[in-house]
Amino acid sequence: MKHEVLMICYSRTGTTLTVARLLAAMAGWQLALIEDVAPRAGWVGDVRCVWDALLKRKPPYHYIGPPPGRFDHVVLMSPIWMGRLASPMRSYLRAGSLRTSGP
C-alpha cells in the first residue's frame, strides 16, 4: 500500500528549503511552500523575526501547494527562531489548514 506524503516547508533564507528539496526528491514526496506576505530581508527582517517569535505572533502567509488533507502523511520543515517555531509556520498550523482537502 502506497502512502502519499506531502512535505510543507517554510524557509526565510533558503537553508531549510535546500534540505526540504533534497529530502522530497529522494523520497518522491510532493513539496508545498509557506511564504511570507511581507518580506523579511536584512536587519529589519531579523528584528521582525525576533519580535514575531518572542510575542508568538501569527503573521499572514501564502500557502503554495496541494491541499494537505488529501495526503496520508504531512512532514513539516521550518527554521527555529529564538527557540520557537518560525512564526509563519505557527500561523499556518494555528489556522487549522492541515485538514484542508479541497479544491
Ligand SMILES: Cc1cc2nc3c(=O)[nH]c(=O)nc-3n(C[C@H](O)[C@H](O)[C@H](O)COP(=O)(O)O)c2cc1C
Ligand atoms: C531571528 C532568528 C532567531 C534564530 N533563533 C535560533 C534558535 O533559537 N536556535 C537555532 O538553532 N537557530 C536559530 N536561528 C537560526 C536559524 O534557525 C537558521 O539560520 C536556519 O537555518 C535558517 O533557515 P532558513 O534559511 O530556511 O530561513 C535563528 C535565526 C534568526 C533569523
